[in-house]
Amino acid sequence: MFKDNRYLNYNAAGFQKDLIAGITVGIVAIPLGMAFAIASGVKPEYGLYSTIVAGLLVALFGGSRFQIAGPTGAFIPILLAIVLQYGYEDLLIAGFLAGVFLIIMSLAGISSLIHFVPRSVTIGFTTGIAVIIFTGQLGNFLGLTGTKQNEFFHENMIGLTQQFHTINFYSIAIALIGLAVIIFLPKIAPRIPILLVALLIPTIVSVLVFPGKLETIGTAFGGIPNSFPPFKIPEFTFTKILNLWQPALIIASLGAIESLLSAVVADSMNEGEKHNSKRELMGQGIANLITPLFGGIPATGAIARTATNIRSGAVSPVSGVVQSVFVLAFLLLFAPYASYIPLAAMAPILMFVAWNMSARKAFTHILSIRTGDSLVLLITFLLTIFVNLTVAVQVGLLISALSFLRKMSGKLSLSEAKPSEVEIVKVAFGNKDLLDKYIIEGPLFFGTAKVFEDKYPKIFTTNATKIILDMEHLSVLDATGEAVLFTLLEDADKSGIQIIIKRLPKSKIALFKSSGLYDKIGEENFFM
Template sequence: MFKDNRYLDYNGAGFRKDLIAGITVGIVAIPLGMAFAIASGVKPEYGLYTTIIAGLIVALLGGSRFQIAGPTGAFIPILLAIVLQYGYEDLLIAGFLAGIFLVIMSFLGVSNLIHFVPRSVTIGFTTGIAVIIFTGQLGNFFGITGLEKKEFFHENMIDLVNQFHTVNVFSIVTALIGLIILFILPKIAPRVPLLLIALLIPTLISIFLFPSKVETIGTAFGGIPNSLPNFHFPQITLEKLVNLWQPALIIAALGAIESLLSAVVADGMKSGEKHDSKRELFGQGIANMITPLFGGIPATGAIARTATNIRSGAVSPISGVVQSVFVLAFLLLFAPYASYIPLAAMAPILMYVAWNMSARKSFTHILMIRSGDSLVLLTTFLLTIFIDLTIAVQVGILLAALSFLRKMSGKLDIKEATLSDVEIIKFSDSDTSSLAKYTVDGPIFFGTAKVFEDKYPAIFLTGARKIILDLEHLSVIDATGEAALYALLDDADKAGIQIIIKRLPKEKLPLFKKSGLYNRIGEANFFM
């Protein structure tokens, strides 16, 4: 059904590299798997089951050579909401349905539609999720007791304030040690497994210096069994399908976005790589259908773990298989010892993950422009935090579509134009073959940015060392269009090509200056 070219020329040397990379990623995945599960309102072992099963299936069936799948921070708010409203059993059903949706998406070519989700929406809900994860760990960080997880953000914050008098000094000390390690260790020992050390050292300190003074995985959830659960098919009824199809669809959409984004990041880190997006969604779908049958929670491609996999020297999907086997070995041999891990030691790890996923620079950048994208961003962000992710994404895309309809005019067209005598004299340096000119007619926004990105590589094949972009008829450019132009400039720099902007409409110049494109291109390369 899908042709697999990911094992071409594979040999023993490649396996040795995959073995090292898989073990390295496994060390990172163990604390994250447990932490994401706890933050999602379920037992920590369910995160390990997900890491093992989903990681294995996506490695074997996915469309990226380097993708590492498992539980991720992006799912936490939606999974927690399902657990609080419907319970763990229904979470398994929602995950199973999401898998079906992902498989359907793979055959319908929905992977191409992911590009139409506005950047302001993805940044908005990603930053909102980061805020929810970060604040959700304040209770464990301070060792506050008597907290009950509630559906809405403001309810949790009120409960946190009301119970703040129960803070535990030993929990704060434990959490601070982990936090300090997370910020200092990468500077003095960048090759050391950061998350494992940030979990292990606070745990050992709490065991030997103040035993039984902080809440642990064991006291909160009981011991972690050192085995995989038995196969269990959840009981699906018509009523549950009616209640869960919408959350399941959001899980599928979010999983598709994150897995494909992770695959794109992997392609960028490995020159010449190109993932198969349809196969990737198919693999993610099968993984999410099978994982719930063994007690696992929804999974998707994990950007940080995939990047770690590549940096550790992985050459094929075998590294993902090794990662799953390594986590399975940990579960079978050492899982009972995980019950000694303090929740206060896991809190800074999740806070660290939230800080890294917050997209704060992009959030601030879009907000500062004060355009329609800013409104979409802020609305999506606030709805994600105070209502839920489902509503946030729907409203965000609707607002972006309305904004588009208001300013959209025409289609994007990029075509080669004839050089004028003035341009030849000014830019050619006596060699007209080194100079080319293209006109951009129409908008570069979230709906046409993909068209723009697909067309501009052909421009570089002309052999020209200087390219004039005539933007006289550029009708609209939004945050996604800005990102596309930045990508063009980055690729041009790598190819040693100079980009010259001609006849940019005056009303677009302030936006170019606010976004930083004006300085990035250089004042000398603008000819109004």
């Protein structure tokens, strides 16, 4: 179906580069996979399963040479909401359905439509997600006990304040050590994988200095099994599909946006590189279709890991395959040791991810310009935090669409021609008294039809028996626009006025003919 040019001129030297890059990305992906799974309300190993399976399948079937796929922060709020409301098993079904939607998007060529999502909407929900992730880790950072993960932001904040008396200073110490590593290590040794070190050093300190003083992956989740899960098909029912199709569509949409954005970033980092959008969505769809069958959570292209892959010297998708194999090897050989990782060590890692994805500069810029986009941004941001991501995206898109229609309504004009132009027309038609000319400019569609209806009655206030409508600059015409023109023609017939169409673009002639407008006006009344 898709021609794959990602392995052209591949050789042993390229494999050596991919091997190094894949291992480097794998080192970064391990702590992130576990952290994103925990933040999504499921066991840490499910994030590793997703990293392994989705990473492998996107590398094999995706449309970018360098794309690295796995769990990402953008999914956390929607996945957590599904887990809290329906449970882990239904999360797998939602992930599977998201894979189906992504494949449909690919086959339908919807990849280009993703670019029409307004920036105010994407920045709004991205920053909202960052706030949710950051605040969601305050409990682990402070070592609070007795807190519960709730669906709504305000409930979680209330829960934190109620349990503040359980603060654990050992947890704070470990979290601060991890935070210090994240902040200062890149300045000292920029090539060292900071997230892994930010996990290892606090873990070692907690084991040697604070044994048994704070909660770990082992005490919270019972450890991580050092085995790969068997293939298992979730229990699909019509009721579950009915309940989960909407969040699954949000997962698919977010996955499509993030994976294509990641592919664009990869292209920009490699001059002359061009990803295949349709193939990329197909690869993401296959990955999310198969990953739940092995217990993994939804995945998409990860911008930070993809950039790391490129900076580490990757030359082909083989690096993505190596990353998956490396994480699998970690799971099989070292997973039991992950039980010692303190949850407080995970907190600064997720806070760091949230800080990086928050789009702070873009958010403040859009907010400062004080336009309709600012309103869309603020509403999307607040709904993401205080309601949920599904509602936020829907309302954000709806308000953006209404704002767009309002702007477009001002683009349509129906103006009377200058007297000199009318005189020229009168001479051409041999009539000096009973002819007027009007110019229609801009789009005539459902968003501007009411504006046109309000304007055209002035045509009939003159004594003219013939009216020329100059449509040279008619840019858009849809079914609603046709209906308005039909109404105009009927009103003209009742008033005994002949309508003449001048300079209608050729692209609109076929539309006039198919709708019946051409016959109603009469071929003799069209002048090109």
